[in-house]
Amino acid sequence: MVNIAVMGYGTVGSGVVEVINTNSDIINQRAADEINIKYVLDIRDFPGDPIQDKIVHDVDVIINDPEIRIVVEVMGGIEPAYTFVKRCLEAGKSVVTSNKALVAKHGAELLSIARDRELNFLFEASVGGGIPIIRALNSCLTADKIEVITGILNGTTNYMLSKMFYEGADYDEVLKEAQDNGYAERNPEADVEGYDACRKIAILSSLISGQQVDFEDIYTEGITKITKKDMLYAKKLGMTIKLIASSKRHDDHVHAIVAPMLLNKEHPLYSVDDVFNAVFVHGNMLGDAMFYGSGAGKLPTASAVVADVVDEAKHLHRNIMTMWKNEKLTLLPIEDTEKRFFVRIEGNTDERRDEVEKVFGPVRIVNADDLDGEFGIVTEVMSEGEYRKKSSQIEGILHMIRIED
Amino acid sequence: MVNIAVMGYGTVGSGVVEVINTNSDIINQRAADEINIKYVLDIRDFPGDPIQDKIVHDVDVIINDPEIRIVVEVMGGIEPAYTFVKRCLEAGKSVVTSNKALVAKHGAELLSIARDRELNFLFEASVGGGIPIIRALNSCLTADKIEVITGILNGTTNYMLSKMFYEGADYDEVLKEAQDNGYAERNPEADVEGYDACRKIAILSSLISGQQVDFEDIYTEGITKITKKDMLYAKKLGMTIKLIASSKRHDDHVHAIVAPMLLNKEHPLYSVDDVFNAVFVHGNMLGDAMFYGSGAGKLPTASAVVADVVDEAKHLHRNIMTMWKNEKLTLLPIEDTEKRFFVRIEGNTDERRDEVEKVFGPVRIVNADDLDGEFGIVTEVMSEGEYRKKSSQIEGILHMIRIED
Numbered sequence A, B: 001m002v003n004i005a006v007m008g009y010g011t012v013g014s015g016v017v018e019v020i021n022t023n024s025d026i027i028n029q030r031a032a033d034e035i036n037i038k039y040v041l042d043i044r045d046f047p048g049d050p051i052q053d054k055i056v057h058d059v060d061v062i063i064n065d066p067e068i069r070i071v072v073e074v075m076g077g078i079e080p081a082y083t084f085v086k087r088c089l090e091a092g093k094s095v096v097t098s099n100k101a102l103v104a105k106h107g108a109e110l111l112s113i114a115r116d117r118e119l120n121f122l123f124e125a126s127v128g129g130g131i132p133i134i135r136a137l138n139s140c141l142t143a144d145k146i147e148v149i150t151g152i153l154n155g156t157t158n159y160m161l162s163k164m165f166y167e168g169a170d171y172d173e174v175l176k177e178a179q180d181n182g183y184a185e186r187n188p189e190a191d192v193e194g195y196d197a198c199r200k201i202a203i204l205s206s207l208i209s210g211q212q213v214d215f216e217d218i219y220t221e222g223i224t225k226i227t228k229k230d231m232l233y234a235k236k237l238g239m240t241i242k243l244i245a246s247s248k249r250h251d252d253h254v255h256a257i258v259a260p261m262l263l264n265k266e267h268p269l270y271s272v273d274d275v276f277n278a279v280f281v282h283g284n285m286l287g288d289a290m291f292y293g294s295g296a297g298k299l300p301t302a303s304a305v306v307a308d309v310v311d312e313a314k315h316l317h318r319n320i321m322t323m324w325k326n327e328k329l330t331l332l333p334i335e336d337t338e339k340r341f342f343v344r345i346e347g348n349t350d351e352r353r354d355e356v357e358k359v360f361g362p363v364r365i366v367n368a369d370d371l372d373g374e375f376g377i378v379t380e381v382m383s384e385g386e387y388r389k390k391s392s393q394i395e396g397i398l399h400m401i402r403i404e405d
Helices: A010-022 A024-031 A050-055 A059-063 A080-090 A100-116 A133-140 A155-167 A172-182 A195-209 A230-234 A298-314 A349-360 A384-391 B011-020 B024-030 B050-055 B059-063 B081-090 B100-116 B133-140 B155-167 B170-180 B195-209 B228-236 B298-314 B349-360 B384-391
Strands: A002-005 A035-041 A066-074 A094-097 A147-151 A239-250 A253-264 A275-283 A288-292 A325-328 A338-346 A364-366 A372-378 A398-402 B002-007 B035-041 B068-073 B092-099 B146-152 B239-250 B253-266 B276-281 B287-292 B325-328 B338-346 B365-366 B375-380 B399-401
Touching: A002 A010, A010 A024, A010 A035, A010 A298, A024 A035, A024 A298, A035 A050, A035 A059, A035 A298, A059 A080, A066 A080, A066 A298, A066 A398, A080 A094, A080 A100, A094 A100, A094 A298, A100 A195, A100 A325, A100 A338, A133 A195, A133 A275, A133 B298, A147 A195, A155 A172, A155 A230, A155 A275, A195 A239, A195 A253, A230 A239, A230 A338, A298 B133, A338 A384, A338 B068, A338 B133, A364 B002, B002 B011, B002 B059, B011 B024, B011 B035, B011 B298, B024 B035, B024 B298, B035 B050, B035 B059, B035 B298, B059 B081, B068 B081, B068 B298, B081 B092, B081 B100, B092 B100, B092 B325, B100 B133, B100 B195, B100 B325, B133 B195, B146 B195, B155 B170, B155 B228, B155 B239, B155 B276, B195 B239, B195 B253, B228 B239, B228 B338, B338 B384, B349 B375, B384 B399
Parallel strands: A002 A035, A002 A066, A066 A094, A253 A398, B002 B035, B002 B068, B068 B092, B253 B399
Antiparallel strands: A147 A239, A147 A275, A239 A253, A275 A288, A288 B287, A338 A372, A338 A398, A364 A372, B146 B239, B146 B276, B239 B253, B276 B287, B338 B375, B338 B399, B365 B375
C-alpha cells in the first residue's frame, strides 16, 4: 500500500479524491500497488463529507508521518505551497503538484532537491490540464531536438475568443458570459492578461532548453484589447485570433512570447475552440505533432495529477524527471524576432496607401465589411524592432496584431 | 556506455542510425548514458556506408555478446523477427520494435518474457509512427478508464482519401499517384484493405483492455470501394470519409472495427489530412484528448524507436510496460453494434422514398450534384444486424458507408 496525502481540498483536490475513488481498480493495477489517501490537508472542516475523518489542519502531521510516500499539492499560489512542498521533499516524500506558479518560480530548485534524494517532483497538471505534454517532452520526444512549441494554454481566453469569432460578440459581453457560467474568475486578470499562459510557456521553455526561463522575461500581451472589429478583419483574411504562447529555438537562442495572434486556416491550432487547449510541437526528427485536450476543469486536471501519483508510486526511490538547470536562460529580445504584422490604420486606403507603403514597403490591404474610416494592412516579414521604428512614423495606428505563420 | 544492435538496415533502420547520430548530444543526456550502436544486422553489405564496419550477418553475434543491452528490431514481418526478438529477450536484452505485425500477433508473449526477466519490450513506433500514443496509454492516461479510441492510423489511405475529397480524383488515379511518389507500395493491399490499420487497432485494443485482441477478430473493410461519387455525397452532407480504426468499450464489452466512415465537420478527426495520423481518446475522467502527428516516414518512425531506446537505457533491469494478458478478449459481434448508415440506392427519390422508408423508417434523403439514377439516404441509429436484415429487402443498393458520430 502506498499512502498519500492531498494538500488542499478545493476543486482540484476534491477531483483527485474523486478520480482515485472512481477508478481505484485500474489505478491500483497500473501502480502495481494500492494507492491510499491517508490525509487531506485543509484549513476547513467538511462535516458529512466522507473525507472528513482524513482532514488534518497541520502540515506537520503529514511531514512527520513516515508512512506518507507521496504528497499531492493542489493548494495553488506560491506560499505556503512552496514551503510545504520543499519540506515534504526534504522529509523524503515525492510530490505531485498542479501549481504552475510554484513550478514556474521554484521548479529548478524543487527538481534538484528531488533528484538529490532520489525522489520525484512531477507537475503534469500545471500545464495543459489533461494534455500530457510534460510527460511527452520528458519521456516520449526524447530523441528529438524540440525546435518549436506553440500552444493554446488558457481555456478561458480561448473560450472568449471563440465566442467573439463565431458570434461576433464583443470582449465585455463574452467576459461577462464566461464569468456567469464559471469559465472566468470574477477577477479575470490572470487569464485575460496572459499571466497564466506565460507561466505555462515558461515551464515548457525551461523543459526544452534545460535551463531556467523566468516568466518575468517573457513578453506577455493579453486579449483585453481584442475587439469584434479585429475579428471582422480576421474573417476577411481567412484567419482567426488565438492567444498564443510559444517558445522557439533560433540556433542557440530561445524566443518566447505570449500574445494574441492571427492564425490561418492551415495552422493546426486554427480549429482548437472553446475551453480546449492544444500544444503544437516541432521536433527536428519527428516533424510536426500536436496534443489536444481539456486544458482545465476539475476532473481532467485531477486525472493528470493522479497519473503523476501512479508514476511516482511506480518509481519510489527512483528519479525519472528531466531536470532543468537553475542557471538562467537569456531569451532572444523581442525586438530581434521576425514575423508579419497586421495593422489597423485610420483613414481610407486610397488616400493613405502610398504613405503607408513608403514606410512599410509593399503591404497587403484588407478592408473589413461595414468598417468605415479605417483599413487594415498585412506587412512583409520584419523584426519587431523594425516594425516599432516604422510604425512610429505612421499617424493613427489603431491596433496591431502579430501573425503566427 | 549502453551498447545496442539494430536488426535491419532498411528505411527505418537507417533512420534510427541517422537520429542517433544527429541528436547524440541530447539523446545521451536524456538517457544519462552514451548510446552506442555496436552492430547492424542485415543480409546485405553496405560498402562505403559509415556503418559498414558494424554490419553483421549472423544474429548470434548479437545474441552472444553480453555487451549488447538493447536490440532494435526494424526488419518487419513475423519471421525471422519473432524468433530473433524472443532469443534476444531470453538472452537478457531489452528489445525495441516498430513491427506492428509482430506485436499484434506475439505481443502478449513477448511482454511477459520481458516482464519475467525484468527487461523491456517497447513498440511505440508500431502504432502511429511519431505519435506517442502507446506511451500515452501506458504512462500518461493511467488514471482513466479509456472508453473510446478512434484513430486514423494509416497515412497512405488518408493521403488517398484526402486527394479524393479535395480534388475529386477517383480511387485508381490517387492510388497510382500515391505509388508514384512513394506513399503507397507497389502492392498496396496491406494499406488499402485496412490490414495495417487493423493490426494497429488490435494493439491499442489489447493495451486498453489488458487482454489479447486478435486482429483476425476485428471486422475490417478497406477503402477500395470508395469512389468519387461517395465523396460527392459526403460533401453534400458536410462530411468527409476517413478510414477509421476504432475500439470502444460498451460496459464490459469491447467493439473494434476498421472501415471507411463518414465524419462530420465537428469530429476532431475531420481535419486530419494527407499522410498525417491522429488518435482520438476518451477517458472517463480526462474527457476528450487527441494526439496528432506524422504516422509514418523514415525519421518520425525512427524518432519513436529511439525514444524507446532512451527509455530502456533509463530502465535497464526494470520493467516499465503495462502488460496485457495472453487470455483472449471476445469482441462484441459487429451485428450488435449500433450506428447510422449512409446508403446509395438506384432509382430516384420520388419513386422509391415510400418503399425505402417502409423498410428503414424515417430517413434523411440526400441528392448529390450531377448524379442521376441514384440517391442517398441516412438512416436512424440501428444495429448492424438490423441494417443487414433491412437492406436485404431493398433492391439496387449501390453502396453503404457507416457514419461515425
